[in-house]
Amino acid sequence: MRLPWRAVPPTRTASSVPAGKPNFVPACSSTDAPSLELLRDFVARARRMFVITGAGLSTESGIPDYRSEGVGLYARTDRRPMQHAEFTRSDKSRQRYWARNFVGWPQFSSHQPNRGHRVLRSWEDGEKLHWLLTQNVDSLHSKAGQKRLTELHGCSHRVVCLGCGDITAREDLQKRFISLNPAWRVQAGAVAPDGDVLLEEEQVLGFRVAPCERCGGILKPDVTFFGDTVNRATVQFVHDRLAESDSVLVVGSSLQVYSGYRFLLAASDRKMPVAILNIGPTRADHLAELKVSGRCGDVLSELQPL
Numbered sequence: 001m002r003l004p005w006r007a008v009p010p011t012r013t014a015s016s017v018p019a020g021k022p023n024f025v026p027a028c029s030s031t032d033a034p035s036l037e038l039l040r041d042f043v044a045r046a047r048r049m050f051v052i053t054g055a056g057l058s059t060e061s062g063i064p065d066y067r068s069e070g071v072g073l074y075a076r077t078d079r080r081p082m083q084h085a086e087f088t089r090s091d092k093s094r095q096r097y098w099a100r101n102f103v104g105w106p107q108f109s110s111h112q113p114n115r116g117h118r119v120l121r122s123w124e125d126g127e128k129l130h131w132l133l134t135q136n137v138d139s140l141h142s143k144a145g146q147k148r149l150t151e152l153h154g155c156s157h158r159v160v161c162l163g164c165g166d167i168t169a170r171e172d173l174q175k176r177f178i179s180l181n182p183a184w185r186v187q188a189g190a191v192a193p194d195g196d197v198l199l200e201e202e203q204v205l206g207f208r209v210a211p212c213e214r215c216g217g218i219l220k221p222d223v224t225f226f227g228d229t230v231n232r233a234t235v236q237f238v239h240d241r242l243a244e245s246d247s248v249l250v251v252g253s254s255l256q257v258y259s260g261y262r263f264l265l266a267a268s269d270r271k272m273p274v275a276i277l278n279i280g281p282t283r284a285d286h287l288a289e290l291k292v293s294g295r296c297g298d299v300l301s302e303l304q305p306l
């Protein structure tokens with residue numbers, strides 16, 4: 001059954017972020033009661049929901065996204081994310097990347113899950129949620145205790161060696177960076193969604209990058225950089241979990257990146273009901289029976305107070 005399209009009338013509300021704190025949640029309309037009821041019904045009907053989350057869920061934990069109007073990194077800075085080929089080909093690019101990542105790590109790694117993450121975790125307990133696919137690399141679902149989880153683009157809390165494939169904890173690498181760079185002190189600027197931070201070129205010179213302890217190879221965050229592709233086995237695994245599910249809910253993603261969008265195409269092929277909770281348009285709006293605009297944490301905790 002496909003419900004007719006539901007749009008939310010634009011009624012602007014004031015930001016709930018305290019003065020002086022950076023706000024990474026875009027301005028949005030408050031969610032109207034009818035839309036909320038339709039979403040409540042959608043969730044109530046689901047028994048094996050497949051949920052896809054994106055950066056819009058983590059903005060309420062203080063992590064900026066890339067694309068949001070006015071507050072996303074693309075709007076606020078001329079920075080663009082690291083490209084995979086640039087990272088693997090260039091010593092200088094890796095030095096710049098790791099220097100920035102080193103500075104940003106204490107703040108980035110300290111972010112905590114918000115109400116939205118906790119509601120999704122509770123749906124796993126209540127056997128409402130079959131599988132959660134996140135495009136985020138911030139580990140907030142893991143921190144919330146989510147188990148039925150695939151991190152489609154990896155996780156910035158892990159490091160992979162491009163030589164031998166060894167996986168280590170990013171926290172351990174931080175200790176190695178500190179001992180390799182005892183005199184290196186830079187004030188952290190704005191932290192990006194991938195834990196990167198803004199630094200001037202001259203600040204980067206002199207930063208010593210750590211090699212793999214096992215083979216001396218190149219270390220890279222265990223995340224899929226732009227220009228790289230997601231592992232085939234992971235994609236198939238997610239398709240299989242999708243096939244076992246009865247509905248799809250998108251939370252806080254514009255689905256602009258194909259690696260996530262493809263699962264909406266697959267859901268559409270399977271004629272699965274799709275609902276989208278996001279501020280602003282998404283690439284999959286035409287595939288959804290219900291579109292709700294609102295802050296993810298606010299709306300999810302309205303559906304399920306914890």
Ligand SMILES: [Zn+2]
Pocket residue numbers: 161162163164165166212213214215216217
């Ligand atoms: Zn290695």
